[in-house]
Structures are given as structure tokens and as C-alpha cells.
Amino acid sequence: MSRGKEVKELREKMGMNRRVFSDYYGIPYRTVQDWEAEKRELPDYLLRLLKYRAEIERRIKSEDN
Numbered sequence: 001m002s003r004g005k006e007v008k009e010l011r012e013k014m015g016m017n018r019r020v021f022s023d024y025y026g027i028p029y030r031t032v033q034d035w036e037a038e039k040r041e042l043p044d045y046l047l048r049l050l051k052y053r054a055e056i057e058r059r060i061k062s063e064d065n
Contacts, residue, residue: 003047004038010051014059
């Protein structure tokens, strides 16, 4: 799965639209939009950090469980 699709999947698991997701993480809306459209590639470490924060704050269940 591409990273852009993983970002979209994470956002949807968290029950957020793009605006709320971008505000939650402090990422520009356009950047999130471009990631999901695969116009920009986000670094792998950043995707891991986004998932980690969501798991720690219990926005989603850990994928290991």
C-alpha cells in the first residue's frame, strides 16, 4: 500500500476529515491533500510518527493488538 493511501486510511480510522486531521497534527491542509492524492511523498518516519501519536492518544487501536 502506498504511503498516501496509508495516510488516508489512518485519517479515516481516526474518524477525521482532512481539515480536522491537518489541524490535529499541525500539518498544512494542502500537504495532507497532496499526500493522499500522491502528488507528494511523505517520509516513512513521519508516517510512523503519525500512527504512533494516534495509538498513544488512543485515537486508533495499535496494529500489533
